[in-house]
Amino acid sequence: MAVDLKGKVALVTGASGGLGEHFARLLTANGAAVAVTARRVEKIQALADDLNAHGGNAIALALDVADAHAIAPAMDKVVAELGGLDILVNNAGIGGEGLALDISIEDFDQTFAVNVRGLFFAAREAARRMIAAGVEGRIVNIASIASHTVLPGLSAYCGSKAAVAMLTKSLAREWARKGIAVNALAPGYIETAINDAWWPTEGGQKQLKGFPRRRLMDATDLDEAFLLMAGPAARAMTGSLITVDDGQSLPGGG
Numbered sequence: 001m002a003v004d005l006k007g008k009v010a011l012v013t014g015a016s017g018g019l020g021e022h023f024a025r026l027l028t029a030n031g032a033a034v035a036v037t038a039r040r041v042e043k044i045q046a047l048a049d050d051l052n053a054h055g056g057n058a059i060a061l062a063l064d065v066a067d068a069h070a071i072a073p074a075m076d077k078v079v080a081e082l083g084g085l086d087i088l089v090n091n092a093g094i095g096g097e098g099l100a101l102d103i104s105i106e107d108f109d110q111t112f113a114v115n116v117r118g119l120f121f122a123a124r125e126a127a128r129r130m131i132a133a134g135v136e137g138r139i140v141n142i143a144s145i146a147s148h149t150v151l152p153g154l155s156a157y158c159g160s161k162a163a164v165a166m167l168t169k170s171l172a173r174e175w176a177r178k179g180i181a182v183n184a185l186a187p188g189y190i191e192t193a194i195n196d197a198w199w200p201t202e203g204g205q206k207q208l209k210g211f212p213r214r215r216l217m218d219a220t221d222l223d224e225a226f227l228l229m230a231g232p233a234a235r236a237m238t239g240s241l242i243t244v245d246d247g248q249s250l251p252g253g254g
């Protein structure tokens with residue numbers, strides 16, 4: 001599936017690797033100008049350079065979404081340098097690992113600061129600029145199967161991703177007549193830095209063998225659903241959560 005995103009400007013949070021980098025490449029391949037943001041500046045600068053070397057129009061911008069006050073100035077820079085903002089991909093996220101009995105207060109807070117608070121304020125700042133410019137905006141929140149399925153040992157992460165699912169609906173309702181479609185994509189497990197230390201372990205292998213298809217997904221498995229949400233086809237779709245998980249949230253075993 002290809003969509004025409006020529007003339008559109010997108011901002012991707014957490015684009016320094018993993019799914020965020022993948023979405024930035026996909027948006028570029030479909031014609032959008034892209035602001036790639038994250039904390040690790042050398043990574044996003046290398047990505048922007050690579051996108052520009054292959055016909056893209058990308059800028060790299062340092063943005064720690066846990067610093068909510070940094071979000072508005074970053075968006076102003078994007079609008080100034082790329083000429084607007086049409087698509088926000090709220091992708092930045094952390095795993096919040098740790099049993100409920102063990103996780104530190106600081107790790108819990110950081111999980112919500114990135115996965116929930118950062119996502120909310122990025123959505124708000126993007127919406128303010130989309131509404132002011134009168135554009136048909138798109139906000140794609142990267143949720144997870146953890147939005148609706150218990151992942152054992154990841155209660156902080158599950159709570160944060162459930163919040164992403166409900167924020168998606170609430171914001172979609174609030175901005176329904178403002179021309180902004182707010183949707184969420186809930187992927188199953190894809191090997192990235194967020195989880196790559198887990199899969200080779202005994203527990204990881206056991207979990208993998210419990211998936212109905214006994215495999216991890218590939219980032220490209222998300223492309224069609226992502227482009228549906230980021231592109232013109234989302235005109236009449238808002239407040240939706242699409243799970244693309246290779247059946248991983250179905251009962252396992254068997």
Ligand code: NAP
Nearest residue numbers: 014016018019038039040064065092093189190192193194
């Ligand atoms: P990843 O490879 O670890 O990437 C996470 C990204 O988030 C990095 O680019 C990181 O960049 C960024 N990030 C972390 N803290 C940040 C902060 N304070 N401010 C801004 N950016 C921050 O993980 P991933 O798998 O690509 O995850 C991307 C999203 O997909 C997350 O929301 C995750 O929950 C979701 N997801 C992943 C999977 C999966 O199986 N991989 C499944 C479902 C959902 P810096 O460190 O440079 O800031």
